[in-house]
């Protein structure tokens with residue numbers, strides 16, 4: 001693997017190898033000394049042309065724990081906001097000797113475009129492109145699910161997972177649908193018809209418009225943020241109606257299976273798609289997703305930049 005652009009390009013074996021490597025690397029993150037010398041002397045550029053808190057600091061922590069040099073390049077204050085083309089940016093990154101570029105961009109396909117350009121020889125990691133994909137988020141979500149519910153199995157065979165809410169605008173949903181189904185889970189999307197994309201019938205999922213009928217049967221309820229900043233039309237009557245039908249509150253949580261977990265990629269709209277009580281409940285693994293994100297991103301950088309993987313039992 002040279003780039004991580006889309007889960008569509010990642011095989012089941014490659015995904016499992018990244019998750020296993022992350023597992024080994026998590027042991028480093030749990031220790032007192034959190035650093036490995038693996039990527040010493042390598043340069044990783046975080047190119048963020050769209051707002052991000054978690055993903056940016058998570059990639060930065062991951063690169064630093066592997067001893068890489070990190071350059072943070074945010075669009076505000078850079079020439080990207082002055083309209084510099086991706087090609088010119090790529091040439092600049094190449095001139096700086098970047099071994100990998102972690103890119104977040106408002107345009108779907110930006111990471112692919114950077115990887116396809118002849119102007120940069122390093123690896124490209126897609127940290128979220130428009131409404132298209134967010135592969136590292138899907139990998140950290142799969143890692144978190146496997147940790148809680150994998151029962152020692154390497155894949156997610158036999159698990160049922162609901163992805164609930166604003167699927168239309170969610171790159172997290174797209175990457176998760178591809179990855180979780182590749183790993184053997186059954187995925188059901190729950191959303192109002194207005195928040196499902198055209199062509200969703202061809203995705204490897206089932207679809208429901210009724211959250212209450214789905215909740216008692218799934219092992220994971222993954223809530224999505226209502227992405228108001230990407231909404232150009234009225235997709236639902238008002239916030240109260242949305243919460244009433246598609247929000248996860250304590251009442252609904254009561255009908256979840258024992259052992260089932262609640263996830264959210266963040267940032268949350270507390271009170272809209274998820275209530276504060278649910279977000280802070282013992283079923284919620286939301287802060288653990290953030291913790292696991294660092295180990296999974298270490299694994300991604302490790303695999304892309306060293307070409308190797310760390311399997312259980314290795315060092």
Ligand code: NCD
Pocket residue numbers: 054055128134137171172224225227265266267
């Ligand atoms: C997501 C994103 O940016 O796509 N957040 C994240 O990376 N943790 C989801 C979102 O913004 O709703």
